[in-house]
Amino acid sequence: MLRPPAPRVSDSAPDVSHVRRTTLPGGLRVVTEFVPSVRSASVGVWVGVGSRDEGPTVAGAAHFLEHLLFKSTPTRSAVEIAQAVDAVGGELNAFTAKEHTCYYAHVLDNDLALAVDLVADVVLNGRCAVEDVEIERDVVLEEIAMHDDDPEDALGEVFLSAMFGDHPVGRPVIGSVDSISSMTRAQLHSFHLRRYTPERMVVAVAGNIDHDEVVALVREHFGRRLKKGKDPQQPRKGTGRVGGRPVLQVVQRDAEQTHLLLGVRAPGRHWEHRWALTVLNTALGGGLSSRLFQQIREARGLAYSVYSSVDTFSDTGALSVYAACLPERFDDVITVTTDVLDAVARDGITENECRIAKGSLRGGMVLGLEDSASRMHRIGRSELNYGQHRSLSHTLEQIDAVTLEEVNAVARNLLTRQFGGAVLGQNATKRSLPQRLRRLTV
Structure with missing residues (x-):
């Protein structure tokens, strides 16, 4: 649950x-x-x-x-x-x-x-x-x-x-x-x-x-x-439900590396489990100790840049993984990435990974608010997106309240969904992509 x-x-x-x-x-x-x-x-x-x-x-x-x-x-x-x-x-x-x-x-x-x-x-x-x-x-x-x-x-x-x-x-x-x-x-x-x-x-x-x-x-x-009276706000375009299914798109581009973005749709920023999603993202690929960084870069040296991220909109979003590597290492990067995603979907993250991710979020949030510009951005976004100001204390308490069970439930929910993605590289074609990637995004 x-x-x-x-x-x-x-x-x-x-x-x-x-x-x-x-x-x-x-x-x-x-x-x-x-x-x-x-x-x-x-x-x-x-x-x-x-x-x-x-x-x-x-x-x-x-x-x-x-x-x-x-x-x-x-x-x-x-x-x-x-x-x-x-x-x-x-x-x-x-x-x-x-x-x-x-x-x-x-x-x-x-x-x-x-x-x-x-x-x-x-x-x-x-x-x-x-x-x-x-x-x-x-x-x-x-x-x-x-x-x-x-x-x-x-x-x-x-x-x-x-x-x-x-x-x-x-x-x-x-x-x-x-x-x-x-x-x-x-x-x-x-x-x-x-x-x-x-x-x-x-x-x-x-x-x-x-x-x-x-x-x-x-x-x-x-x-x-x-002095003007409040005008009725025009409806936002595109507020309807996102239709269709995510797909895999491939772009041929003259580049030294092959670039990958792989992800699943996620609920929007008003989702009650958004902080559990943030913890999951941090543990998955949000820092030096994250599982993707450790498995792809530190343990195997397959890529220099690898991370995960969350795109959040009012009514939808995406959890994604990015990696860039030499073309000859792309199959190995796909294998390790999908192994990590499969393992987290099946078994979740560990108690230690959850603890480290929450600590990383808390520290980053507090350190990121040490100047007036970052504080202006925080209160402006909060007012525009939520119509109120949530205190830093409240946000830190929400992060602390996230449990391992909630994070792993979110992982099972999201990482078993239909994946979509994009690949960009010099010789990239759908036929040339690893079978494992094609199966994940079909």
Whole structure:
């Protein structure tokens, strides 16, 4: 039986006392974390819009728009935006994912007002000028080419397509050469106006800051956007059930190594056993002591890079294994990988592996929150994904509450499912793949 999660602890836990939340008119949420030990401030505007919100004809629009908004606003050119942040030694950037886009700035605490001003100006007022669209189109096409030149990046896109097919989470965040080449300024501008609405946004700020000051700055710079009534949120595209079955896709590519990604579908981030899945992933291939790393690299020297990972979306996900090796060692890598997966599915992990994995997760989580930027990302994601802030104490308690029996039940559940995968290499064809791999993915 799969074990239910531990009960939620109260938000009165010590590390929550510095986190505050305010909802402004129109549904805009402001969440802050006061970190007294730093002299910095990190500001992020999180928009609950990503590549899965796109129709097929505008694939890559969310990422294209993220680039475009930095080009100019009514009061600043791209050069002036860059100069403003460079003049204070700060950082201004953004990223797009399947389900959200984040625009962020990292500055000294004295420059908080400038950071809020810059990020809000870009997100709300980016002009999407025709001339900027054409320039940035070339930049995005160069980025697509760069990803295609990196075997691991290219393989990752093929893998998600193999796992999820035509479902929006299976499409590349960056779009395709065809979709980017044909996208118009009108489509991008419309995407910006329709999707970037206050109820989809979270302003997350962490560092040596004051919550009330942040709220006042957000009110000032979001201005008229907050006066509007809350609009009904448009439904997310592609929220339906992922259909079909995972498949095996093969890409021939001139590369020194053969690259493999092999995985199974998993439930989304709201799954009650997600922490047991995280422990399983860590024990399987998440560290130097993990079973895959020890068996493939340390014991046999078959590969330099080997690891497992979890992709998690709102309603689905994947547990996967990656390895890259010389072509003549590929059959051996497949044999060892499938032996490990079969053994864990059948017998589970050991008590010692479970203990080490939980310790690795606890330590990594705490050490990863020692700067304001990482804390901003944590509270922003938490608010956007769950609508609340889960304290670090609560998260650590959830990890501690995971039992060996729960982890092994998750392993039996997931690792006996239909596998899918992707292989990229110089002489890779489906016929050339080891029988063991073909049987696993049929």
